[in-house]
Amino acid sequence: MNxxxxxxxxxxxxxxxxxxxxxxxAGKYKFKTNDMRELARHAFEDIDPEFIARVQPGDxxxxxxxxxxxxxxxxxxxxxxxxxxxxxVATSFARIFFRNAINTGLPVLQCPVEGLQNGDQLSVDxxxxxxxxxxxxxxxANPLPPVMLQILQNGGLVPHIKKHGGFGFxxxxxx
Amino acid sequence: MGRTIAExxxxxxxxxxxxxxxxxLADLDFIMGQDGTSPLAIDVFxxxxxxxxxxxxxxxxxxxxxxxxxxxxxxxLHDMMRGFSREMGVQIYDVGEGVCHQLVPEQGYVVPGxxxxxxxxxTCTYGALNAFATGVGSTDLAAALYSGKMWFRVPPTMxxxxxxxLAKGVTAKDLVLFLVGQIGADGATYMxxxxxxxxxxxxxxxARLTIANMAVEMGAKAGLMEAxxxxxxxxxxxSARQPQPVQADADAExxxxxxxxxxxxxxxxxxxHRVDTVVPVSAVEGKRIQQxxxxxxxxxxxxxxxxxxxxxxxxxxxxxxxxxxxxxxxxILLDAIADGTxxxxxxxxxxxxxxxxxxxxxxxxxxxADGETVISTANRNFKGRMGNNKAKIYLGSAATVAxxxxxxxxxxxxxxxxx
Numbered sequence: 001m002n003x004x005x006x007x008x009x010x011x012x013x014x015x016x017x018x019x020x021x022x023x024x025x026a027g028k029y030k031f032k033t034n035d036m037r038e039l040a041r042h043a044f045e046d047i048d049p050e051f052i053a054r055v056q057p058g059d060x061x062x063x064x065x066x067x068x069x070x071x072x073x074x075x076x077x078x079x080x081x082x083x084x085x086x087x088x089v090a091t092s093f094a095r096i097f098f099r100n101a102i103n104t105g106l107p108v109l110q111c112p113v114e115g116l117q118n119g120d121q122l123s124v125d126x127x128x129x130x131x132x133x134x135x136x137x138x139x140x141a142n143p144l145p146p147v148m149l150q151i152l153q154n155g156g157l158v159p160h161i162k163k164h165g166g167f168g169f170x171x172x173x174x175x
Numbered sequence: 176m177g178r179t180i181a182e183x184x185x186x187x188x189x190x191x192x193x194x195x196x197x198x199x200l201a202d203l204d205f206i207m208g209q210d211g212t213s214p215l216a217i218d219v220f221x222x223x224x225x226x227x228x229x230x231x232x233x234x235x236x237x238x239x240x241x242x243x244x245x246x247x248x249x250x251x252l253h254d255m256m257r258g259f260s261r262e263m264g265v266q267i268y269d270v271g272e273g274v275c276h277q278l279v280p281e282q283g284y285v286v287p288g289x290x291x292x293x294x295x296x297x298t299c300t301y302g303a304l305n306a307f308a309t310g311v312g313s314t315d316l317a318a319a320l321y322s323g324k325m326w327f328r329v330p331p332t333m334x335x336x337x338x339x340x341l342a343k344g345v346t347a348k349d350l351v352l353f354l355v356g357q358i359g360a361d362g363a364t365y366m367x368x369x370x371x372x373x374x375x376x377x378x379x380x381x382a383r384l385t386i387a388n389m390a391v392e393m394g395a396k397a398g399l400m401e402a403x404x405x406x407x408x409x410x411x412x413x414s415a416r417q418p419q420p421v422q423a424d425a426d427a428e429x430x431x432x433x434x435x436x437x438x439x440x441x442x443x444x445x446x447x448h449r450v451d452t453v454v455p456v457s458a459v460e461g462k463r464i465q466q467x468x469x470x471x472x473x474x475x476x477x478x479x480x481x482x483x484x485x486x487x488x489x490x491x492x493x494x495x496x497x498x499x500x501x502x503x504x505x506x507i508l509l510d511a512i513a514d515g516t517x518x519x520x521x522x523x524x525x526x527x528x529x530x531x532x533x534x535x536x537x538x539x540x541x542x543x544a545d546g547e548t549v550i551s552t553a554n555r556n557f558k559g560r561m562g563n564n565k566a567k568i569y570l571g572s573a574a575t576v577a578x579x580x581x582x583x584x585x586x587x588x589x590x591x592x593x594x
Contacts, residue, residue: 026564046559071295072311095365096310103314103318104312161224162224167200
């Protein structure tokens with residue numbers, strides 16, 4: 001992955017375990033429109049009503065186990081992107097959310113990052129998996145498999161498919 | 176080393192060894208989208224440069240989550256799906272046909288050995304028919320319509336063996352709630368589940384669909400069962416395609432094997448706001464409810480409606496309780512009309528709504544008020560799930576929901592069944 005593009009830095013928003021897609025964007029909103037900017041105004045509304053006033057472009061979501069569990073709604077990673085979130089670091093992810101994040105170009109890293117509070121600074125290197133807090137504490141995540149990095153590097157599955165005219169590994173396993 | 180059901184199905188569809196952890200590009204047998212996910216997928220399909228669906232006969236769109244439309248915004252999205260269906264020659268199931276996860280198996284789109292994706296998390300339901308079926312988002316749906324393929328990371332498998340036989344008055348829903356409680360909401364994340372054992376074999380195919388439906392509530396990618404005579408007979412009545420049943424090898428490599436004797440299980444409920452906080456119904460008996468819901472992709476099938484009708488026939492639900500019934504498909508509604516089930520439920524006070532997802536997803540058809548308590552046959556009780564984050568949702572079987580509607584409080588159905 002492009003080295004500069006792989007490095008992210010932002011303030012964190014900390015969430016706990018089992019943050020489901022209804023909490024990220026409630027079902028009652030997601031069915032109403034395809035306009036993600038409108039939907040993004042309701043991100044985390046039921047569990048953190050202040051989030052949308054607090055969030056700044058480039059911020060990073062840090063969470064516990066099973067982030068994004070629940071429905072398959074792709075609006076979940078999309079509203080995070082439209083709210084300005086640059087990456088999600090969680091102890092673990094629900095698998096559909098994880099796929100959807102990669103497919104929509106939202107970087108996700110699996111790593112237990114604990115002891116942070118809202119507003120703390122965090123740096124993330126997607127290519128190496130290195131994560132560092134503003135106070136110097138470090139964590140090491142497993143880097144993403146090559147196929148996922150490629151899709152992320154291309155900005156999501158749409159630009160990836162347009163670039164390759166397909167998945168880009170039709171002939172066999174990715175890398 | 177032998178292979179799991181998931182490894183075999185993904186190998187058969189990718190031409191690669193497909194061992195757990197491998198990433199494969201695989202050919203899909205069927206692709207499904209619903210009205211919460213398809214509109215975004217249609218946008219994405221166009222952005223990809225899509226002008227035709229790779230194999231229109233292997234795809235269907237279903238309008239079930241908001242059916243009939245409750246707003247102009249939703250109507251516009253439905254209209255977009257109808258236009259795409261006409262343009263691409265993809266079958267659409269419009270308002271009133273039913274819930275996608277009932278329609279896809281019922282209409283014969285899935286046979287044993289298939290590889291299926293659906294842009295809905297409960298696509299894992301078809302695992303009960305020995306198909307590797309998994310939920311995806313809108314971009315994966317768009318790419319699948321565009322190419323007929325999808326990439327998969329081959330999941331490791333957790334085998335769940337259920338020995339014994341369920342006691343009288345205890346249902347498949349109680350069994351799967353017990354399993355969700357044991358395994359946890361993220362206990363099988365990234366994994367395929369294989370459900371096996373005599374307690375599973377004894378269940379009807381409809382009841383097995385209830386169990387596979389909730390695999391995703393344990394974080395699983397798929398909830399697989401082997402095909403037996405019941406499966407093959409069920410499928411033969413619906414599909415002309417040749418099943419390719421896939422069995423796990425005796426020496427398959429599992430991430431984990433869990434064994435339970437389920438003979439003594441009582442009816443269970445999941446209590447607010449987590450699907451894996453599961454207790455025997457007896458532990459919360461007496462809790463007042465204001466709304467009861469029977470339906471959804473988990474428990475909206477004929478035998479669920481019949482279970483409820485056996486409890487409610489000739490009686491009247493408690494004052495102050497609303498009972499909402501949403502059959503999972505038009506066919507189920509017709510069958511339940513024909514055998515008198517619907518008449519019994521409506522006479523007992525049920526409000527019948529359109530076959531579809533109904534109130535489960537919180538957009539219409541029964542949004543609870545602040546502070547209300549709901550008991551539902553659905554698969555999720557997240558805060559806000561039914562459209563109000565100040566309501567509480569309990570999950571149980573159709574029998575438990577019916578018994579609770581009858582008394583106005585959460586009730587063990589064995590108290591009122593077969594009196």
